[in-house]
Amino acid sequence: xTTRLTHPIPTSSRGRxxxxxxxxxxxxxxxxxxxxxxxxxxxxxxxxxxxxxxTEYIVPEGWEGKEVNGYVNPDQGRPLDTCLEFNMGxxxxxxxxxxxxxxxxxxxxxxxxxxxxSTIAGGMLTTRMKAHNGDAQIDAEVKSxxxxxxxxxxxxxTERNGFVPITVSNATMLYEWAWCFTSKETxxxxxxxxxxxxVGITSAQIVLSTNAVPSGSEFSGTLLTETVTGKGTLSFTxxxxxxxxxxxxxxxxxxEVWAGTPSLNEGRCVVAGTYEGARAFNYxxxxxxxxxxxxxxxxxxVADGAHHLTVEVxxxxxxxxxxxxxxxxxxxxxxSPIILPPAPPNRGALNGxxxxxxxxxxxxxxxxxTFTRAIAHSAVTLTGxxxxxxxxxxxxxxxxxxxxxxxxxxxxxxATATTSATGAWTFKVPKGPSRLLExxxxxxxxxxxxxxxxxxxxxxxxxxxxxxPHRAWLGQAVTFTGQLAGGYVPVSGESVQVExxxxxxWRTIEVLPTNSKGRWSYKYVFTLGAGSxxxxxxxxxxxxxxxxxxxxSRPVRVTVR
Numbered sequence: 001x002t003t004r005l006t007h008p009i010p011t012s013s014r015g016r017x018x019x020x021x022x023x024x025x026x027x028x029x030x031x032x033x034x035x036x037x038x039x040x041x042x043x044x045x046x047x048x049x050x051x052x053x054x055t056e057y058i059v060p061e062g063w064e065g066k067e068v069n070g071y072v073n074p075d076q077g078r079p080l081d082t083c084l085e086f087n088m089g090x091x092x093x094x095x096x097x098x099x100x101x102x103x104x105x106x107x108x109x110x111x112x113x114x115x116x117x118s119t120i121a122g123g124m125l126t127t128r129m130k131a132h133n134g135d136a137q138i139d140a141e142v143k144s145x146x147x148x149x150x151x152x153x154x155x156x157x158t159e160r161n162g163f164v165p166i167t168v169s170n171a172t173m174l175y176e177w178a179w180c181f182t183s184k185e186t187x188x189x190x191x192x193x194x195x196x197x198x199v200g201i202t203s204a205q206i207v208l209s210t211n212a213v214p215s216g217s218e219f220s221g222t223l224l225t226e227t228v229t230g231k232g233t234l235s236f237t238x239x240x241x242x243x244x245x246x247x248x249x250x251x252x253x254x255x256e257v258w259a260g261t262p263s264l265n266e267g268r269c270v271v272a273g274t275y276e277g278a279r280a281f282n283y284x285x286x287x288x289x290x291x292x293x294x295x296x297x298x299x300x301x302v303a304d305g306a307h308h309l310t311v312e313v314x315x316x317x318x319x320x321x322x323x324x325x326x327x328x329x330x331x332x333x334x335x336s337p338i339i340l341p342p343a344p345p346n347r348g349a350l351n352g353x354x355x356x357x358x359x360x361x362x363x364x365x366x367x368x369x370t371f372t373r374a375i376a377h378s379a380v381t382l383t384g385x386x387x388x389x390x391x392x393x394x395x396x397x398x399x400x401x402x403x404x405x406x407x408x409x410x411x412x413x414x415a416t417a418t419t420s421a422t423g424a425w426t427f428k429v430p431k432g433p434s435r436l437l438e439x440x441x442x443x444x445x446x447x448x449x450x451x452x453x454x455x456x457x458x459x460x461x462x463x464x465x466x467x468x469p470h471r472a473w474l475g476q477a478v479t480f481t482g483q484l485a486g487g488y489v490p491v492s493g494e495s496v497q498v499e500x501x502x503x504x505x506w507r508t509i510e511v512l513p514t515n516s517k518g519r520w521s522y523k524y525v526f527t528l529g530a531g532s533x534x535x536x537x538x539x540x541x542x543x544x545x546x547x548x549x550x551x552x553s554r555p556v557r558v559t560v561r
Contacts, residue, residue, distance in 0.1 A: 043211040044317030045121055046243050047280035049272060050112075050204040051083040051091055053510055058083070060204075061284035063092055063112050069179070071096065071106035079108045083202075091202035095195045096134050096180040104182025104189055107134070107197065111175040114208055115284045117242040118317075120171035121209035122276065124507060125149075126202045127176075130159040134180040134189075134196030138164055141173035152199070154181070161528045163502055166206065176201055205275050205508070212242025214313035216293075216323030223250075223297060223309065227329045234295045234311070238262060238323070243316035244269065244287025246279075250295050251310045252302055252328065262291035269316070273497055273511030273541065279316060280508075287316045299330045348446030352397025352419060355443050356388040361399075361454035364424075372459040375486050375548065379431045382456060385423040386441055393423030398445065401427045402438040405488065406547040411438060433488050433547035434460045462486060462548030464496060466538040468556045474530055477523045478558060482538050484518030488547050495541035496520045500534055501555065511541065526560045533559040 050060040065079030082090035096107030114120055120140060129136040129152035136152040150164045166174070180189035180196035189196060216236045223232035238245045246269065250258040264270055269287040273280045281287075293313075311324035363369065364383040373380065382401075386394045397419045404411035417425045429437060435458055440450040463485035472478040484494060493513035499506045514520040520538075538553040540546070 043121075043209045044315065044319040045207055045209050045276075045278040046286070046317040047123065047275045047278050048115075048204075048206050048208060048284055048286075049280055049282050050206070051201065052203050056510075058203075058282045060092060062115065063110055065092065065094065065108065065110045067106075067108050068177075069106040070103050071108060079110055091128070091200040092176070093198065093200040094136075094176055094178045095198040096178045096189070097195045104187060105179050106189060107177060107179030109175055109177040110201070111173060112204075112206065113173055114171075114206075115243065117212040118208040118210040119169075120166065120174055120206060121169045122207040123166040123205045124275075125164040125166065125204050126162070127164050128159075128161045128200045128202065129157070129198070131157045131178075131197040132194055134178060136176075136178045136197040136199035138176045138199065138201075139174075140166060140168045140171040141175075142168050142171050147171070152197070154197070159528075163507075165503055169209070174206065205280065207276060207278060208243070208317070210242040210315075210317050211319065212240060212315060212317075213319060214238060214240040214245060214315050214321045214323065216311060216313055219311075219324055221295075223295075223328065224326070227331050228299050229331050230298070230300060232297045232299055232328075234293075234297070236293050236311070236324070237290060238293050238313045239290045240287070240313070240315040240319075241289065242319070243281075244285060244289055245291045245313060246287045246316045247314040248293045248295070249312045249314070250297055251312065252297075252299075252307050254308070254310075257297045257302075258295040260293075260295070262293045263288045273495075273508055275508050279318070280511075281316060300332050302330050302332075304330055304332060346446060347444035349444065351442055351445050351447075352386070352394040354388060354392065354394060355397070356394060357443050357451050358389045359394060359441050359443065359452040360387050360389060361385075361439055361441055361452045362387070363454060363456075369455065370457045370459075372461065372549075374461050375431070375433075375463050375551075377431075378433075378458065378460045380429045380437075380458065382427045382429060382437065382439065384425055384439065384454060386419050386425060386452070387423050393419070393421065394441075395419055395421045395423060397423075397441060399425045400440045400442070401429065402440055403429075403432065404436040404438070405432070406434040406436075407545050408547075411436070432458075432460070433486055434458060434549065435547065460486070460548055462540055462546070462551040464538050464540050464551050464553050466536065466553035466556050468536065468558055470556075470558060471561055472526050472558050473561045474526055474528065477525050480522045480524065480536065480538075480556070482520055482553060484514060484540065484546075484548075486548060487518075489514060489516055489518040490543075490545040491516050492545070494518065494546040495543055497539045497541050498522050499537050499539055501537075502534070506537065506539075529560045531560065533557055 049058050080093040092110045094108035131152045131154040138150045139146045147168050152160045176199045178197035178199050183190050219236040221233040221235050223234040265288045268283045271279045307328045309328035313323050314320045399417050401415040402411040403414045419425045437456040439454040441452045443451040466482040468480045498510040535555045537555045540551050
């Protein structure tokens with residue numbers, strides 16, 4: 001993490017004259033034509049991560065390295081893929097040396113070609129560049145030609161390191177390259193023992209844009225029959241020519257009744273975090289191009305009659321397509337209402353005066369039924385009245401408060417209260433997570449089914465902390481630690497996203513899980529940037545099992561010595 005590379009950095013006159021011909025020759029050696037971008041109207045976006053993040057190795061799919069313009073490699077194996085060697089400064093490296101009598105403009109190139117049906121729309125690279133007697137550069141290929149993202153040209157570029165934003169859209173290629181200058185005396189690269197230029201990408205988050213449309217075929221199942229009773233089934237094949245099938249959904253009258261991920265594609269289709277709001281994956285083709293979908297839908301809860309059935313497929317980039325639409329008719333036998341007989345002895349005594357099977361629970365005044373609160377202020381007081389249908393207060397009745405935490409399958413009783421002569425009741429609810437709070441009245445003390453209920457839904461914003469030394473030294477690991485507040489952390493932990501404030505916005509540098517107690521730890525090594533300071537923060541990434549909404553920590557500033 002070092003000083004930011006400015007954008008764009010102009011090349012010298014000799015660099016500008018050589019750039020166009022060098023790149024054209026280099027791309028021909030790689031066997032790649034300069035493609036016109038696909039249409040991006042209403043296109044979705046996703047992110048491919050490459051190389052190293054912390055101690056995590058990510059395969060650099062889509063990258064290819066070659067020697068170009070007659071370059072003679074003094075170090076067999078270059079261009080080097082050392083992404084596995086992160087702690088040693090590993091990455092995708094290209095260099096050019098003049099010690100072998102190479103012709104001017106000889107060097108190496110790493111090029112990234114986006115997957116089918118997609119173009120490059122942005123992102124962030126972490127880079128290292130230096131030049132002694134040559135040029136190191138990072139470019140993107142757009143419709144008008146190469147666009148320079150970062151440049152390091154001798155003699156005024158000893159070393160430049162840091163973050164390089166990808167500030168183009170509709171790009172069809174991304175490449176880093178290094179080449180040596182031509183000696184006026186010999187017409188060859190200067191004969192020197194050191195590299196004329198070097199460039200490396202140590203990690204990459206590449207935003208990809210695609211307007212590929214998912215599709216479905218081979219539909220079958222009982223949901224497609226004229227009339228459906230009970231559980232209906234639906235099977236079909238989902239396809240996507242872009243980043244793959246991520247999710248399928250069945251809707252009746254616009255309401256979701258089934259949704260799922262058909263295939264995790266051997267783990268490739270698992271989201272590895274987000275960047276600029278887009279899903280991030282560790283592979284060029286994260287989700288399967290074709291997946292078998294099987295859904296089972298219980299129609300007993302749907303009213304009898306004709307309904308609109310739709311099936312949607314979403315790809316990894318967030319593009320959603322309706323792949324099936326038809327009329328669905330349900331015919332489930334309704335359950336006859338149960339007329340309660342006189343209270344049997346096992347129902348217990350009447351609850352309140354006058355007890356009522358048709359009692360009404362109402363909240364007081366303008367008390368909202370749905371509200372959001374911070375975790376520290378999630379305790380709430382609920383008040384209301386209990387009456388019969390005519391509005392007569394039910395006095396001396398026991399009223400129960402039930403709590404069902406988001407993600408759980410059953411409620412639990414947390415408090416009881418007794419109504420006053422006016423039917424009023426009050427509950428002081430303790431602090432807790434996001435939950436359903438249900439006030440319940442039973443007309444008899446031993447009843448198991450309430451005669452009246454009143455629901456309140458509370459969304460609670462979680463809290464996550466971050467701690468780190470305020471000073472760090474080059475080459476030494478800095479440990480960031482923190483913890484989620486409030487408990488209810490799932491056994492598998494909750495995801496925490498570590499972010500750095502750079503170039504005017506917060507950017508993700510790592511996504512990691514907590515332990516079952518909500519604690520997390522992350523180590524980072526500063527290799528350059530002495531004298532600079534950076535802001536870091538932690539952000540929760542809700543996974544559905546942790547009953548709190550997203551939260552972020554207070555920023556921590558670290559100064560590099």
